[in-house]
Amino acid sequence: MKIAVLGTGSVGPTIAAALSALGHDVVIGTRDPKATLARTEPGATGGPAFAAWHAAHSRVDVATFADAAARAELVVNATNGAGSLEALTAAGAANLAGKVIMDVANPLDFSRGFPPSLNPVNTDSLGEQIQRAFPEARVVKTLNTMTASVMVDPASVAGGDHSVFVSGNDAAAKEIVSGLLKGFGHRDIIDLGDITTARGAEMVLPIWVRLWGALGTGAFNFKIAR
Ligand SMILES: NC(=O)c1ccc[n+]([C@@H]2O[C@H](COP(=O)([O-])OP(=O)(O)OC[C@H]3O[C@@H](n4cnc5c(N)ncnc54)[C@H](OP(=O)(O)O)[C@@H]3O)[C@@H](O)[C@H]2O)c1
Numbered sequence: 052m053k054i055a056v057l058g059t060g061s062v063g064p065t066i067a068a069a070l071s072a073l074g075h076d077v078v079i080g081t082r083d084p085k086a087t088l089a090r091t092e093p094g095a096t097g098g099p100a101f102a103a104w105h106a107a108h109s110r111v112d113v114a115t116f117a118d119a120a121a122r123a124e125l126v127v128n129a130t131n132g133a134g135s136l137e138a139l140t141a142a143g144a145a146n147l148a149g150k151v152i153m154d155v156a157n158p159l160d161f162s163r164g165f166p167p168s169l170n171p172v173n174t175d176s177l178g179e180q181i182q183r184a185f186p187e188a189r190v191v192k193t194l195n196t197m198t199a200s201v202m203v204d205p206a207s208v209a210g211g212d213h214s215v216f217v218s219g220n221d222a223a224a225k226e227i228v229s230g231l232l233k234g235f236g237h238r239d240i241i242d243l244g245d246i247t248t249a250r251g252a253e254m255v256l257p258i259w260v261r262l263w264g265a266l267g268t269g270a271f272n273f274k275i276a277r
Contacts, residue, residue, distance in 0.1 A: 055080050055119035057138055058129030059087050061098040062155060062199045066127055067111050068104075069203035073234050078112040080119030080142065088113055096199075120146035125153065125227065126188075132158035132177050136184055148187035151224045153231070154178050154249075155194040155202070157256050166260045169253060178218060178249030189224035192249035193217045193232065196259060198269035203235045205272065213272035214239040218248040241275060 056067040057080040064079065071077045081087040090101040098104070105113065112119075120126050120142035130138040135156045139147065158177040159167040171180065178192035194202045194215060205211040215237045217225045229240050243251060255273070263269050 052076070053122060053124045054078075054127065055114075055123035055125075055142075056127040056129055057081075057116055057119060057142060058127070058131075058156075059090075059101055060129070060131070061094050061096040062202070063127070063129040064098065064101070064104045064108070065199040065203055066129060066155070068108050069235060070231070071108065071111050077110075078114050078119045078122055080114060080116040080138075082116065082138075082141065084113045084115060098199075116142040117146060120150075123150065125151045125231075128152055128154040128156050128181065130156060132156045133160070135177060136180060139181060139185060144185055144187070147185050150188055151221075151227050152181060152185070152188045152190045153194075153228050154181055154190055154192045157195050157253060159256065166257070166264075169256060172254065173250065176247070176249040176253045178246050178253070182220065182246045189219065189221040190246055191217055191219035191221070191224050191228040192246065192252050193228055196252055196255045197272045201270065201272050205236050205238075208270055208272050209274070211236050211238060213274040214241055216241050216243050216248075216252045218243045218246055218252055220245045239275070 053076045054070050055078050056063050059081045067077045067079050087101055093100055158169050160170040161167045182190040201208050219225050232240055
């Protein structure tokens, strides 16, 4: 499948590399491809510098948000939650119409320092904001409840014996996303329901952040025992 991964932090390149390794035709979207390709400083969350990452993954093209989305059949939103609507607006409503947006972003609000709070929260979610802003797109919230490396290689933690959630209004879009999740090795995919259920998936983040602090690692995940 032709897939645009919007985001050049630790999540975007991790998902792009995994999808490319699975045989998909992947392009990464960013605000300024030239500046992004020139980045030699390590990623904010400890990943390699983008230039070094791209040298090792040259099959993945790098383009503006709009060019990347225009070429793709499916778009992954792996941009900063506070900038996701801006990034998707730059991608262009026409380039997103009819397409699945696999939204892995979290609306973390660091305005009062660490730990972050969520904005929106409780009665709204980033997944819903994106669906409202791009009504012709088919938004599926998923993977936001685990760290990037676990998203694409769940077996790296507890042999992959854990759960991942999907939320969205479009059953066929959730099927397509579930296919990608299975390709990553996820076995327990829980359909929470329509896009309003993204509130629940996003509100996992306050406990995720405290677990990260208590365990000293992001290499963990949730298992829904039942
Ligand atoms: N880190 C994790 O393990 C993890 C796990 C679960 C979920 N998430 C979520 O996944 C998303 C990506 O996280 P990350 O840690 O990889 O990177 P990040 O630093 O949160 O986001 C980096 C990306 O956001 C874009 N961006 C930032 N502000 C923007 C703005 N105002 N307008 C347009 N684009 C903007 C950047 O664009 P440029 O490319 O132009 O710089 C870059 O591509 C976040 O929403 C995060 O909460 C992260």
